[in-house]
Amino acid sequence: MKPINNKKLTILSILVVVVGSMMILLNSCTASQKISMKSGAQLWAENCQRCHNTPSPSTFSPEQWETIGMHMQSRALLTDTERDKIVDFLKSAN
Amino acid sequence: MQTLNKLTKRILAICLFALIATVTKAQETTTVVDSSLLNRVSTLEQQASYIKPRESHLMAVGLLTFGYVSNKTTVTYNGTSSVSKSNSLGDADHFEFSPMFLWRHGKKFLMEFEPSFSADGVGVNWAVASYYATPGLILRGGYLVLPFGTYNKRLAAGWINKLASDPEGIADASDFGVEAEGGIQAGTTKWSYDFALSNGMQLQPDGTTQFIGITDNNKNKLFTGRIGFLPLANSSIEVGASLMTGNVGDANLKINSATATLWALDLNVVENITPFQLNIKGQYSEAKVGNATYTDPNDPTHDYTFDNHTKTGYIMAALRPAFSQNDVVKNFELAARYGNYTTPANSLWGTKDNSLAVGLNYWMNWRTVVRFSYEAIKGTSTVSQNLGGNPGEITKSNSAYIQFCIEL
Numbered sequence: 001m002k003p004i005n006n007k008k009l010t011i012l013s014i015l016v017v018v019v020g021s022m023m024i025l026l027n028s029c030t031a032s033q034k035i036s037m038k039s040g041a042q043l044w045a046e047n048c049q050r051c052h053n054t055p056s057p058s059t060f061s062p063e064q065w066e067t068i069g070m071h072m073q074s075r076a077l078l079t080d081t082e083r084d085k086i087v088d089f090l091k092s093a094n
Numbered sequence: 095m096q097t098l099n100k101l102t103k104r105i106l107a108i109c110l111f112a113l114i115a116t117v118t119k120a121q122e123t124t125t126v127v128d129s130s131l132l133n134r135v136s137t138l139e140q141q142a143s144y145i146k147p148r149e150s151h152l153m154a155v156g157l158l159t160f161g162y163v164s165n166k167t168t169v170t171y172n173g174t175s176s177v178s179k180s181n182s183l184g185d186a187d188h189f190e191f192s193p194m195f196l197w198r199h200g201k202k203f204l205m206e207f208e209p210s211f212s213a214d215g216v217g218v219n220w221a222v223a224s225y226y227a228t229p230g231l232i233l234r235g236g237y238l239v240l241p242f243g244t245y246n247k248r249l250a251a252g253w254i255n256k257l258a259s260d261p262e263g264i265a266d267a268s269d270f271g272v273e274a275e276g277g278i279q280a281g282t283t284k285w286s287y288d289f290a291l292s293n294g295m296q297l298q299p300d301g302t303t304q305f306i307g308i309t310d311n312n313k314n315k316l317f318t319g320r321i322g323f324l325p326l327a328n329s330s331i332e333v334g335a336s337l338m339t340g341n342v343g344d345a346n347l348k349i350n351s352a353t354a355t356l357w358a359l360d361l362n363v364v365e366n367i368t369p370f371q372l373n374i375k376g377q378y379s380e381a382k383v384g385n386a387t388y389t390d391p392n393d394p395t396h397d398y399t400f401d402n403h404t405k406t407g408y409i410m411a412a413l414r415p416a417f418s419q420n421d422v423v424k425n426f427e428l429a430a431r432y433g434n435y436t437t438p439a440n441s442l443w444g445t446k447d448n449s450l451a452v453g454l455n456y457w458m459n460w461r462t463v464v465r466f467s468y469e470a471i472k473g474t475s476t477v478s479q480n481l482g483g484n485p486g487e488i489t490k491s492n493s494a495y496i497q498f499c500i501e502l
Contacts, residue, residue, distance in 0.1 A: 033327050035279050046329045049364050049371070052254045053460035067151050067198040070226065071206060075248060077277040077286035077322065080229040 036081055040089025043082050050076060057093035065090045149200050156193035159252030161185035161497030171487040185497060186213040188259065190252060202226050220268060230276040240267040241275070241288035241320040242336045243358040243377045252499035256373065256412040256429040257453045258467035259495065263406030263435035264377070267338075269293055269316065270308045282327035286334075289319040297342040297352050300442045301388055301402050303381075316340035320358075332362040342383065356381040361409075369417040369424075378407035391442070392482055400440040400478070408433035408449075414457075427455040429467075437476075442483070444476035453495075461501040469493045 069087035192210040222236035271292025294316030358379035383402035414427035453467035477483025
């Protein structure tokens, strides 16, 4: 394996930027929706998968979801609205 | 007769008065007792309210990473090669058993503690108290994972990582300090911020840096901060920029004025393209330590210096047919990662490394995975010959992993 040089790194970076831009364009075709208008289920599906697989609501009890919600808010830097809606959804679907 | 009637009336009046007085007194006593009881009951109710399950909650979760690794390393210098082989049941570099305790009081306070048992012994990953001050502001204090990039704080756990190994050059960054963080909605986009002040690092005699623990070695504090931006309403893309800076010198050493400045860019893309889920994650960082003079360990009378500049970066992609109708197929995931790690030339630890890792994962459920990974690392030494090094020496390391990770 040859050591990567600056030129290759630049090409790699451009590739990442291009792919990212394409995804932004693709996504911009769908209607944007404010977080406050989204359901807890939608926010759960969108935010958990940013780092890990989406958890099943049956994994924890309602009390535990309250605690996990605060822990995950600090990790993923969720807004309070997102946290509350996601936790309410997980508790109701529990 | 009239006298007797008067006497009888007086006696009756006295009896009636005594009876009323007794009843009244009895009622007064009863009232006092009731008030005391009510106060006591009220106090008990408050105490019960304080500790009732909805307000205070303690829970334990945790993770285990266990596996097997087989490694072959070939070192070549001036046309001569030497080969070494090793294996480890447990995967010494990645074995980890870490219970995590979360203790919540209401919606304002959370304490998090994660001890960890690994090949290095028993340690602590973090021990933090958090106060959820206002919407968008969390204040934290304790032993923190510093907000530099996203890998350490969000992605390093075995059950989250997509490959068995960690990218080269991403060192643990945990320190004693305080932190302010939060997420902010701005229309259909989101921002996040995370700033920390901590004791900081200490420059070592070889030019590396090391976190010093709970007692600072100088008056300067280390600043670490990250700003994140999620441009899309569905949060599928996140970009972040981080900065870490502070004096790393020790007041009693000749390298007392050295300052370290590190910066990083990170990228996270998660896109659902039915039936696949595409995951792209990357981080690039540079670390620069100001001019300092170091002592040659082979000759203490000889000082030397070098450009203390380190670069490291990785990009990882994973593809999983998560939305397949087949219950078995949808649990498989392919992953690949390219990494580059360049440490200062002419230092005792100078090298240019490139790594390529590929893997196949099988998700037993959302938090349990069995993974097969293979990683090849090629390093070219840039250690100064004056320091006893072999510049140009090539080290090839090939590792095969079987790993099991679970979070409960």
